[in-house]
Amino acid sequence: MHGAERNPTLPDIDPTSDRPVYKQIADALRDQIEREALEPGDRLPSEATLTRQFDTARGTVRRALALLSAEGRVRTERGVGVFVKNVVEADAVVRQPYDRLKRHYRRQGKSPLLVDADSRGLPVRQDMVELAEVPAPPRVAERLGVDTETTVFVRRRRMWMGRTPTQLTAAYLPLDLAVGALRAEDVGEGGTHARIEEMGHRLTHVVEQLGVRMPTPREKRQLRLQAGVPVVDLTQTAYTADRALECFTAVIAGDRYRFEYRIPAE
Amino acid sequence: MRYDAHSGDNDLALTPIDRTVDRSWYLQAADQLRAHIVAGRPAPGNRLPSELELLHRFDASRQTVRRALEVLRQEGLVEPVKGVGVFVRADRTTPVLYLRPQDRFKRVHRDAGDSALHADARDQRVDIEQTVHAVGEVRADPQVAACLAIGAGTPVLVRRRLISVRRRTSPSEAYRRAQLADSYFPMAVAERVPRLRDRNTGPGGTYARLEDQGLVLSHFDEQVTFRMPNDEEARWLRIGPGTPVIDLIRVAHTGSGPVECFVSVMAGDKYGLEHRIALDGSQE
Numbered sequence: 001m002h003g004a005e006r007n008p009t010l011p012d013i014d015p016t017s018d019r020p021v022y023k024q025i026a027d028a029l030r031d032q033i034e035r036e037a038l039e040p041g042d043r044l045p046s047e048a049t050l051t052r053q054f055d056t057a058r059g060t061v062r063r064a065l066a067l068l069s070a071e072g073r074v075r076t077e078r079g080v081g082v083f084v085k086n087v088v089e090a091d092a093v094v095r096q097p098y099d100r101l102k103r104h105y106r107r108q109g110k111s112p113l114l115v116d117a118d119s120r121g122l123p124v125r126q127d128m129v130e131l132a133e134v135p136a137p138p139r140v141a142e143r144l145g146v147d148t149e150t151t152v153f154v155r156r157r158r159m160w161m162g163r164t165p166t167q168l169t170a171a172y173l174p175l176d177l178a179v180g181a182l183r184a185e186d187v188g189e190g191g192t193h194a195r196i197e198e199m200g201h202r203l204t205h206v207v208e209q210l211g212v213r214m215p216t217p218r219e220k221r222q223l224r225l226q227a228g229v230p231v232v233d234l235t236q237t238a239y240t241a242d243r244a245l246e247c248f249t250a251v252i253a254g255d256r257y258r259f260e261y262r263i264p265a266e
Numbered sequence: 267m268r269y270d271a272h273s274g275d276n277d278l279a280l281t282p283i284d285r286t287v288d289r290s291w292y293l294q295a296a297d298q299l300r301a302h303i304v305a306g307r308p309a310p311g312n313r314l315p316s317e318l319e320l321l322h323r324f325d326a327s328r329q330t331v332r333r334a335l336e337v338l339r340q341e342g343l344v345e346p347v348k349g350v351g352v353f354v355r356a357d358r359t360t361p362v363l364y365l366r367p368q369d370r371f372k373r374v375h376r377d378a379g380d381s382a383l384h385a386d387a388r389d390q391r392v393d394i395e396q397t398v399h400a401v402g403e404v405r406a407d408p409q410v411a412a413c414l415a416i417g418a419g420t421p422v423l424v425r426r427r428l429i430s431v432r433r434r435t436s437p438s439e440a441y442r443r444a445q446l447a448d449s450y451f452p453m454a455v456a457e458r459v460p461r462l463r464d465r466n467t468g469p470g471g472t473y474a475r476l477e478d479q480g481l482v483l484s485h486f487d488e489q490v491t492f493r494m495p496n497d498e499e500a501r502w503l504r505i506g507p508g509t510p511v512i513d514l515i516r517v518a519h520t521g522s523g524p525v526e527c528f529v530s531v532m533a534g535d536k537y538g539l540e541h542r543i544a545l546d547g548s549q550e
Contacts, residue, residue: 067497205543207542212511259489260490
């Protein structure tokens with residue numbers, strides 16, 4: 001599955017430049033990647049080869065490779081080599097926030113995550129992490145309009161698409177709503193919103209806020225992220241006409257998703 | 267971010283490195299500091315104990331302490347300030363400004379003379395500063411060409427801007443760079459709307475000028491991805507390691523085709539996105 005080692009023509013280091021040598025080496029390799037002389041899957045020349053080609057110290061080459069790794073441009077396989085990777089995977093899951101929440105999907109028994117996975121024809125599965133009553137964390141309390149420390153029900157899961165974990169999710173519900181299927185390990189077809197509406201609540205809108213940050217070591221492990229891959233930190237709150245009924249949070253692998261929005265100009 | 271140089275927290279419970287366990291010393295030091303930071307100590311914006319203090323507390327070398335701090339920096343938890351110390355970042359979980367695309371592109375804002383960005387900023391008590399640093403003709407790269415449905419290499423007009431933000435609640439703070447924003451227009455559009463070449467396009471921004479000339483916008487398609495910045499972007503945006511960026515590409519459409527391709531790189535510690543998604547009857 002790995003491409004062969006490529007030996008692209010690399011420029012010489014400019015010893016008179018103010019730019020540190022390791023950055024010049026990283027620039028040269030990045031340039032090859034951007035010009036597609038090195039493609040995703042290709043193996044970079046070995047440390048020894050690069051050290052010789054650039055006529056520098058091995059430590060300098062290592063710093064250059066560490067920089068490209070922190071940028072998410074390459075991944076290291078111990079004992080095998082350093083490979084070019086896509087910053088965002090070519091077959092990233094397409095998430096269309098204005099489409100995935102439509103009621104007709106719920107009527108077909110499709111949860112929003114299934115709609116996302118359909119963009120790549122991938123099966124979805126989940127690891128149940130926790131079903132519990134917990135004190136509401138500050139950002140959840142604020143969105144649900146309750147005091148911090150108010151007891152709420154949480155369902156924490158790790159979601160997989162195909163063979164990769166893609167999100168760490170937590171769905172928080174006020175206790176009066178956390179009954180029946182909403183308290184069960186499997187919420188059933190159509191997801192949480194479908195169950196909420198079956199209880200007679202009519203959802204009017206959802207507010208979705210997102211930011212991007214580096215993962216904690218734990219998140220990095222659970223999502224099996226490479227170095228230099230950020231996570232999307234997302235909070236989604238579902239409302240009826242008079243109150244917030246659910247606050248959903250997700251930590252999403254930054255290189256496995258593409259978000260697409262269509263917005264009217266009116 | 268405001269830094270309090272006298273806020274070093276020397277009461278953190280830190281224990282000497284355990285040399286009997288199978289985990290690198292610098293990672294053990296990073297683990298201890300991280301646990302405190304995540305629990306709110308030192309509080310965001312405050313300073314960690316000095317390197318000297320840390321090496322005593324961990325009973326470790328300066329090199330080990332420095333490597334531990336570098337790990338936390340790469341994770342975006344701390345930020346060194348030259349000559350002062352290492353601070354817990356305050357801006358890591360709360361962006362300065364949420365872009366609210368489905369409100370900001372409403373015609374009412376353009377008619378009121380508000381550009382999309384200013385409509386967001388005003389509501390969230392944020393000040394915006396924009397510099398147009400280049401206006402000129404370039405050849406469309408493959409991505410821009412695909413957005414505008416033209417051949418790669420076709421000439422287009424580009425407006426390159428650098429956008430900085432400041433919380434209105436702390437006017438003593440300097441503006442901080444937040445976004446690289448390049449707008450590309452097909453030459454036919456540039457000729458029809460000469461004001462697109464002006465540094466200041468006037469009330470309501472470029473979209474208002476397009477509509478003045480009869481190019482009535484129907485919708486926008488946005489594509490959003492997430493990644494680490496390259497060296498040049500990090501330098502332009504003045505962000506250090508541990509701060510990812512949001513890539514946003516937007517195509518503005520009229521009834522008869524695309525009129526603008528907007529390519530933007532946003533600093534992850536300044537910007538977030540907020541969407542209000544209706545679930546009512548019209549969405550069935």
